[in-house]
Amino acid sequence: MAAPDLTLPDSLLRLPSFVMFQLLRETRRLTAQLGDEGLRLPHLTILCCLAEAGPLAQKDISARLRIDPSDLVALLDDLERTGLANRQRDATDRRRHLVSLTEAGREVGRRRLATARRMDDALFEPLTAHEREQLHHLLMRTYAHHDPDRLPAGYR
Amino acid sequence: MAAPDLTLPDSLLRLPSFVMFQLLRETRRLTAQLGDEGLRLPHLTILCCLAEAGPLAQKDISARLRIDPSDLVALLDDLERTGLANRQRDATDRRRHLVSLTEAGREVGRRRLATARRMDDALFEPLTAHEREQLHHLLMRTYAHHDPDRLPAGYR
DNA sequence: CAAATTTCAGGCCAACTGAAATTT
DNA sequence: CAAATTTCAGTTGGCCTGAAATTT
Numbered sequence: 001m002a003a004p005d006l007t008l009p010d011s012l013l014r015l016p017s018f019v020m021f022q023l024l025r026e027t028r029r030l031t032a033q034l035g036d037e038g039l040r041l042p043h044l045t046i047l048c049c050l051a052e053a054g055p056l057a058q059k060d061i062s063a064r065l066r067i068d069p070s071d072l073v074a075l076l077d078d079l080e081r082t083g084l085a086n087r088q089r090d091a092t093d094r095r096r097h098l099v100s101l102t103e104a105g106r107e108v109g110r111r112r113l114a115t116a117r118r119m120d121d122a123l124f125e126p127l128t129a130h131e132r133e134q135l136h137h138l139l140m141r142t143y144a145h146h147d148p149d150r151l152p153a154g155y156r
Numbered sequence: 157m158a159a160p161d162l163t164l165p166d167s168l169l170r171l172p173s174f175v176m177f178q179l180l181r182e183t184r185r186l187t188a189q190l191g192d193e194g195l196r197l198p199h200l201t202i203l204c205c206l207a208e209a210g211p212l213a214q215k216d217i218s219a220r221l222r223i224d225p226s227d228l229v230a231l232l233d234d235l236e237r238t239g240l241a242n243r244q245r246d247a248t249d250r251r252r253h254l255v256s257l258t259e260a261g262r263e264v265g266r267r268r269l270a271t272a273r274r275m276d277d278a279l280f281e282p283l284t285a286h287e288r289e290q291l292h293h294l295l296m297r298t299y300a301h302h303d304p305d306r307l308p309a310g311y312r
Numbered sequence: 313c314a315a316a317t318t319t320c321a322g323g324c325c326a327a328c329t330g331a332a333a334t335t336t
Numbered sequence: 337c338a339a340a341t342t343t344c345a346g347t348t349g350g351c352c353t354g355a356a357a358t359t360t
Binding site: 004005006007008010011013014016017018020021022024025041044051052053065066113116117123124125126131132134135136138139140141143144145146149150152155 | 160161162163164165166167168169170171172173174175176177178179180181182183197200201204205207208209216219220221222269272273275276279280281282283287288290291292294295296297298299300301302303305306307308311
C-alpha cells in the first residue's frame with residue numbers, strides 16, 4: 001500500500017505568506033510541547049510591555065499591543081488573579097486604571113519569555129545564525145513598511 | 157502633546173516568530189481590503205487541493221491540509237451550498253464521501269487564488285524580487301524540517 | 313453637555329475534544 | 337466484533353461590534 005500523498009497545494013506553497021501561516025501553526029505545537037505555564041502569547045506580550053515601559057493605563061497597553069480593549073479586560077483579570085499584575089485607579093484621571101507588574105509578574109514574565117525564545121530556537125533550528133539574522137531582517141523590513149509606529153526608531 | 161509610544165516590546169521583536177505573528181495579523185487586514193469573495197483561507201486551500209489532486213475523500217483532504225475532520229464538514233457544506241464542490245458516496249467504500257470540484261469551483265478558486273497572490277504581493281511589497289526569493293527559501297527550509305511530508309519531494 | 317476609559321454581552325472564526333451513526 | 341469515516345455537540349481563544357457605567 002502506497003503512502004498517501006500529503007503534499008500541500010503547490011499554488012499556495014509558492015506564497016511566502018502561506019508558508020508563514022503553516023509555520024505559525026508549528027509554533028503552537030512547539031509551544032504546547034515546551035509548556036506555557038498557563039500564559040498565552042497575549043499574556044506574555046502584556047508582561048513584556050509593562051516590564052519595558054513601566055505602569056500603563058489599559059488604553060495604552062491596548063494601543064501598543066493592538067489588543068482590543070474589551071479583550072484586555074479578561075487578560076488582566078487573569079494576570080491579577082494569579083498575582084502577576086494589578087490595577088489601580090489613576091489619581092490624576094480617575095477614568096484610567098494604571099496597570100503595574102508585581103515582582104512575581106516580572107519573574108514569571110522572564111521565565112515565559114525564555115520559553116518563547118526556546119520555541120523560536122526550535123522553530124528555526126535548521127537555519128544557521130546568519131540565516132536567522134537574514135530572515136529576521138527581511139521580516140522586520142516588511143513589518144516596518146506596514147506598521148512603522150510599532151517599531152523603535154532604529155528600525156523604521 | 158507628545159505622541160504616545162506605540163512600540164512593541166523589544167524583547168519580543170527580537171524573535172522572528174513574533175514578527176511573523178505580527179505579519180500574519182497584517183495579512184488579515186490586507187485580505188479584508190482586497191475582498192475574499194466569501195471564501196476564507198481554509199476554503200481556498202480546499203479548492204486548490206482538489207484542483208491539483210482531483211476528487212478526494214474527506215479523510216484525505218483533512219490529512220493533507222491538516223484541517224480537523226469535524227471542521228471540514230462545515231467548510232464543505234459552505235462549498236456545496238454555493239455550488240463550488242459536491243460530495244458523493246464512494247461506490248467502492250461507502251464509508252467515504254468523494255469530494256469533487258464543480259466547474260464553478262475551479263473558476264472561483266482561480267480568482268480567489270489571484271486575490272491571495274495580490275495580498276502576498278502587497279505584504280512583501282517593500283522587498284525586491286530577489287529578497288522575496290530569499291525569504292521564501294528560508295521559510296520553506298524551515299517548514300521542511302518540521303513537516304517534510306507536506307512538501308513535494310523536490311523541497312525536502 | 314460631549315468625549316474618554318473601562319467593562320460587559322455577544323458575534324464570528326479557527327482549533328480542538330468526545331461521541332454518535334454508518335459502513336467495512 | 338473492532339476499525340474507519342463522516343457528522344454533531346460543545347469548548348476555548350482571538351478578533352470584532354455595540355452599548356453601559358464612570359469620570360473628565
